Amino acid sequence: MTPQANDLEVLQQDYKYGFVTDIVSDTFPPGLNEEVVRAISAKKGEPPWLTQWRVRAYHSWTKMAPPTWSSVHHPPIDFQAISYYSAPKPKKKLDSLDQVDPEVRATFEKLGIPLEEQKALSGVAVDAVFDSVSVATTYKKKLGDLGIIFCSFSEAVREHPELVRAYLGSVVPHSDNFYAALNSAVFSDGSFVYVPKGVRCPMELSTYFRINASNTGQFERTLIIADEGAYVSYLEGCTAPMRDENQLHAAVVELVALANGQIKYSTVQNWYPGDKNGKGGIFNFVTKRGKCAGDHAKISWTQVETGSAITWKYPSVILQGDHSVGEFYSVAVTNNYQQADTGTKMIHLGRNTRSTIISKGISAGHGQNSYRGLVRILPRATGARNFSQCDSLLMGDLCGAHTFPYLEVKSPTAQVEHEATTSKIGEDQLFYLRQRGIATEDAVNLIVNGFCKTVFKELPMEFAVEAQKLLAVSLEGAVG
Amino acid sequence: MSTPLLKVTDLHASVGGKEILRGVNLTVRAGEVHAIMGPNGSGKSTLANVLAGREDFSVTSGSVSYNGRDLLALSPEQRACAGVFLAFQYPVEIPGVTTAYFLKAALNAQRKARGEEELDAMEFLDRVKAKVALVQLPETLLNRPVNQGFSGGEKKRNEVFQMAVLEPTLAVLDETDSGLDIDALRVVASGVNSLRSPQRGFVVITHYQRLLEYIVPDKVHILMNGQIVKSGGKELALELERRGYTWVEEELAPRSSKASA
Numbered sequence: 120m121t122p123q124a125n126d127l128e129v130l131q132q133d134y135k136y137g138f139v140t141d142i143v144s145d146t147f148p149p150g151l152n153e154e155v156v157r158a159i160s161a162k163k164g165e166p167p168w169l170t171q172w173r174v175r176a177y178h179s180w181t182k183m184a185p186p187t188w189s190s191v192h193h194p195p196i197d198f199q200a201i202s203y204y205s206a207p208k209p210k211k212k213l214d215s216l217d218q219v220d221p222e223v224r225a226t227f228e229k230l231g232i233p234l235e236e237q238k239a240l241s242g243v244a245v246d247a248v249f250d251s252v253s254v255a256t257t258y259k260k261k262l263g264d265l266g267i268i269f270c271s272f273s274e275a276v277r278e279h280p281e282l283v284r285a286y287l288g289s290v291v292p293h294s295d296n297f298y299a300a301l302n303s304a305v306f307s308d309g310s311f312v313y314v315p316k317g318v319r320c321p322m323e324l325s326t327y328f329r330i331n332a333s334n335t336g337q338f339e340r341t342l343i344i345a346d347e348g349a350y351v352s353y354l355e356g357c358t359a360p361m362r363d364e365n366q367l368h369a370a371v372v373e374l375v376a377l378a379n380g381q382i383k384y385s386t387v388q389n390w391y392p393g394d395k396n397g398k399g400g401i402f403n404f405v406t407k408r409g410k411c412a413g414d415h416a417k418i419s420w421t422q423v424e425t426g427s428a429i430t431w432k433y434p435s436v437i438l439q440g441d442h443s444v445g446e447f448y449s450v451a452v453t454n455n456y457q458q459a460d461t462g463t464k465m466i467h468l469g470r471n472t473r474s475t476i477i478s479k480g481i482s483a484g485h486g487q488n489s490y491r492g493l494v495r496i497l498p499r500a501t502g503a504r505n506f507s508q509c510d511s512l513l514m515g516d517l518c519g520a521h522t523f524p525y526l527e528v529k530s531p532t533a534q535v536e537h538e539a540t541t542s543k544i545g546e547d548q549l550f551y552l553r554q555r556g557i558a559t560e561d562a563v564n565l566i567v568n569g570f571c572k573t574v575f576k577e578l579p580m581e582f583a584v585e586a587q588k589l590l591a592v593s594l595e596g597a598v599g
Numbered sequence: 600m601s602t603p604l605l606k607v608t609d610l611h612a613s614v615g616g617k618e619i620l621r622g623v624n625l626t627v628r629a630g631e632v633h634a635i636m637g638p639n640g641s642g643k644s645t646l647a648n649v650l651a652g653r654e655d656f657s658v659t660s661g662s663v664s665y666n667g668r669d670l671l672a673l674s675p676e677q678r679a680c681a682g683v684f685l686a687f688q689y690p691v692e693i694p695g696v697t698t699a700y701f702l703k704a705a706l707n708a709q710r711k712a713r714g715e716e717e718l719d720a721m722e723f724l725d726r727v728k729a730k731v732a733l734v735q736l737p738e739t740l741l742n743r744p745v746n747q748g749f750s751g752g753e754k755k756r757n758e759v760f761q762m763a764v765l766e767p768t769l770a771v772l773d774e775t776d777s778g779l780d781i782d783a784l785r786v787v788a789s790g791v792n793s794l795r796s797p798q799r800g801f802v803v804i805t806h807y808q809r810l811l812e813y814i815v816p817d818k819v820h821i822l823m824n825g826q827i828v829k830s831g832g833k834e835l836a837l838e839l840e841r842r843g844y845t846w847v848e849e850e851l852a853p854r855s856s857k858a859s860a
Contacts, residue, residue: 546655551691554651555705555765556679556712565704569695569744 147204153177156304159204163273166280169287176293176303183297189460190489190521191429193402196367201337203305261321267351268313269324272340275311282313286344290373290410290437298369298431299406302338306371309340314349314380323579325354339370345380347413352383354582368427370405378413378440383421385578387586389593390426392457400428400457407434411443411469419446420463421577423586425593428457433491435464438472438500445474448574450586452593453486453518462492462523467500467533476507479571482518483594489521496533503533511541512570514563514594564591602667604629604769604800605650610661612649619645621825622661627769630797634811634836635804637822638844643804644688646822647773650802651685652678665769679705680712682768686758686775693745698757701745702727702764709765730763734790752783759790770794771802776810788813808840821847 147155156177160170185196262269268279275283293303314320345351355372368390374382384407393400403426409418420434436445447463465474480488494505511520522539544566552562568575568587575583605627612620619642627633637643649656650663652675663670670678693701707717718726724741731738734756746754755775762770772791776784791801791814803814811819811833819835820827823844828851829835839847 545691547691548693550651550653550675551687552693552701552705553675554679554685554687555701555761556676556709557705558676558708561704561708565696565701566693569693572695 147202149202150199151177151201151203151305155203159305162204163276165276168284169276172288172293173304176300177305179294180297180300180304183294183300185297186431189431189491190487191431191458191460193429196402198301201367203338204307265318265321266315267318267320268311270311272306272309272311272342275342279311279313282344283311283342286342286373286375288373290375290408291371291406296406298404299371302340302369302371302406306338306340309342309370311341312343312351312353314345314351316346317348318346319349320351323352323354337368339368341370341372343372343374343382343384345374345376345382345416347377348379349377350381350383352579353385354579355384355386356388366400367402368404370407372405372407372434374407374409374418376409376411376413376416376418376443379415380413381417381419382409383419384409384434385582386420386422386424387578387582387589388422388424388426388430389589391428392426392455393428395455401426402429403427403432404429405432407432408437408464409435409445410437411440411445411472413443414440414469415442416440417444417446419448419577421446421448421574422450422461423574423578423589424449424451424459424461425589427459430457430459430461432461433463435466436474437466437468438474438503439468440472441469442471442473443469444472446577447474447476447478447492448577449478450481450571450574450590451479451488451490452481452590453483453488454593455484455486457484458487460489460491462490464493464495465505467494467496467503467505467530469500469503471502471504472500473503474505476505476509477573478507478509479574480509480511480520481514481567481570481590481594482511482520483514484518486518487521488519489523491523491525493525493527494535495527496530496535498529500530501532503530505533505535507535507537509537509539510570511539512567513541513543560591560595563594567591567594601629603627603664604631604666605670605802606664607650608662608664610646610649610663611659612645612656612661613659614645614656618659619656619825620649623822623825623827625802625820625827627800627802629768629800630795631817632795632801632803632814634814634816634819634833635802635822635827636806636808636819636836636839639806641822642825643822644773645825647685647688647771647802647804650678650771651675651683676708677712679765680709684762684765684767684770686755686762686770686772688773688775688777690746690749690754690758692747692749694747696745697742698745699724699727699741702741702761705761706764727764730760733763733793734760735786736760751778752780755779755787756783756790759787763790763794766794768798769800769802771804773804774806775803776805776807784810785813808836811836823847823851 153174156173157170160173291299294300312324343353374384376382390401390403411418418436422434424430434447438445445465449461451459451461453459462478463476476492478490480490482488490509492507496503507524509522513520520541524537526535528535548566549562552565553559567590575586578586603626607623607625610620610623611618623646635643645656649658658671703723710717728738731740736756746757749757758775775787779787803816816833819831819833821829829847
């Protein structure tokens with residue numbers, strides 16, 4: 120046996136800890152119908168209730184059309200041309216980093232990613248068991264002692280079907296929207312988190328540990344539950360540039376916070392954005408929604424979106440419990456020909472519910488950046504409050520920023536504040552910084568980081584540092 | 600005698616196609632303070648911005664040498680790293696960026712360019728704390744976003760503070776006295792005076808003689824219509840104060856009409 124094959128086996132052994140489903144070799148032919156949906160469920164050995172749920176989602180989907188209300192433009196997607204089941208294959212192993220695309224390597228260097236991680240991320244065979252896998256294993260034990268469940272979605276279906284059944288679709292119903300319905304019918308895998316009553320999760324949970332395992336799949340499904348008085352902080356994504364042969368990604372994330380429960384969900388998204396001329400790149404059509412199901416519950420979304428050719432996502436919060444709190448902090452960057460239509464919905468149902476929306480859009484090149492947000496305050500939500508702030512920063516003359524705030528206030532005691540600004544990265548600011556000795560590129564970064572500061576401070580420390588570097592890389596050459 | 604710190608020769612510059620500087624000549628030696636006075640629109644700020652390398656202004660002819668180097672060939676940041684400092688007439692706000700962070704980035708960029716070790720956060724703070732006191736600003740200034748929410752006087756003092764930290768070789772002060780009350784003016788002036796040294800030159804641009812009571816110049820120049828039309832010692836500023844710019848105009852009128860005839 121070659122040493123390389125041996126290493127692969129070692130890696131695969133670690134997969135038994137549940138981050139990846141068993142590796143099977145087959146792939147379904149392209150196309151989607153009820154049989155395909157049933158076959159996916161059968162492949163995964165799912166219980167009948169879940170098969171039924173997928174089938175219902177499929178039938179909802181067939182009655183829907185792709186949304187056309189957003190500001191993004193792309194050629195129509197042929198949904199019958201996609202293969203909806205492909206067993207995760209390990210990526211082709213390379214012998215050394217020299218075989219990796221030099222551009223990708225340069226980005227790794229700029230982001231300061233350690234060599235071992237660079238190898239793992241780009242699929243180079245590593246000599247030892249990849250560090251983070253063993254780290255993840257250690258963490259799992261510690262989490263298990265506290266009764267915290269953190270595993271793949273498939274594992275959760277097998278091991279904790281009662282929890283999955285109780286909460287799956289409780290926030291994003293299978294018929295919610297076109298892409299959510301598609302996801303519900305065909306989702307491949309994803310993450311599951313349950314934090315029991317009164318437990319504060321002692322570490323940030325991160326999918327980062329799983330990134331080396333296999334491709335995340337086109338149709339990912341995440342479900343996070345914070346039981347009464349529980350707290351969890353969850354990190355999604357990775358600052359390393361992620362390439363994928365699948366152009367369409369339609370994930371669903373559901374969060375449920377029970378009374379006094381808190382969920383903090385942070386995302387750094389850096390999918391391949393396409394080249395400088397707008398060719399290629401991921402379409403990222405995601406449905407993310409949280410529900411503050413109990414009183415005094417709190418859900419915070421923080422996102423830094425720099426990747427993808429098209430981003431279409433609106434992490435939202437349903438404020439059902441009285442005194443519950445929803446937050447949305449977002450930085451979205453579009454450069455070259457990227458398009459982003461992102462924002463949030465805050466649905467106030469409970470009394471004295473509060474929501475905060477801070478959105479920072481940065482457009483450069485031909486990038487188009489739209490903020491689309493809805494604040495809905497229902498009659499029962501007396502004393503509800505919302506504060507929204509949407510700022511746009513333009514770099515150059517060819518990009519665009521658009522803001523679409525929708526307000527529906529049906530409670531006379533509600534207070535709603537909205538602030539919006541659009542500014543161009545000022546020649547005056549740049550000259551001021553350069554006159555003090557700071558090079559143009561660094562001056563741009565300084566200004567951009569200042570602009571995003573209120574969002575970055577919501578990110579966990581290391582994530583914030585990475586996000587800053589990522590922004591610098593994404594906007595390289597945008598001015599000057 | 601050695602190379603002058605700054606030598607401006609027949610400098611012509613325009614903005615948006617309009618010629619503002621029409622042949623400026625100026626020589627500043629290390630250790631000297633030169634005041635440039637002149638009415639509104641005479642080209643004072645243009646001269647300051649051209650020296651700092653602002654790209655909206657195009658130099659159409661003439662030369663500027665700085666320590667024997669061609670200053671005009673350098674980018675604004677290269678000039679800064681070479682020791683040229685401009686105290687802005689209208690200091691710019693940078694939201695979300697603290698003064699400390701900004702100034703540390705600037706100082707380290709300059710140190711790096713000079714091949715010096717960059718300062719870490721502690722070394723930097725030690726160094727700046729004494730300088731904040733120099734302009735009588737509170738230390739909390741360091742944690743506030745650059746110039747945001749500052750009063751006019753605070754902004755000007757912040758410029759002098761930055762100058763004190765960056766220790767330039769040539770400092771150009773563009774109407775640093777405008778909008779200051781008499782107390783703030785004294786603070787700014789004493790800050791500048793404490794930085795006077797045999798190695799450092801100053802170009803102090805001002806409307807009013809008042810500032811020059813506190814920062815006593817070696818030379819005073821009067822800039823009108825884009826040219827230095829009269830130079831003298833500090834007494835020239837006093838005379839100007841007494842007699843106004845029309846006196847200079849009248850004095851020049853016969854000569855310039857002869858010249859154009």
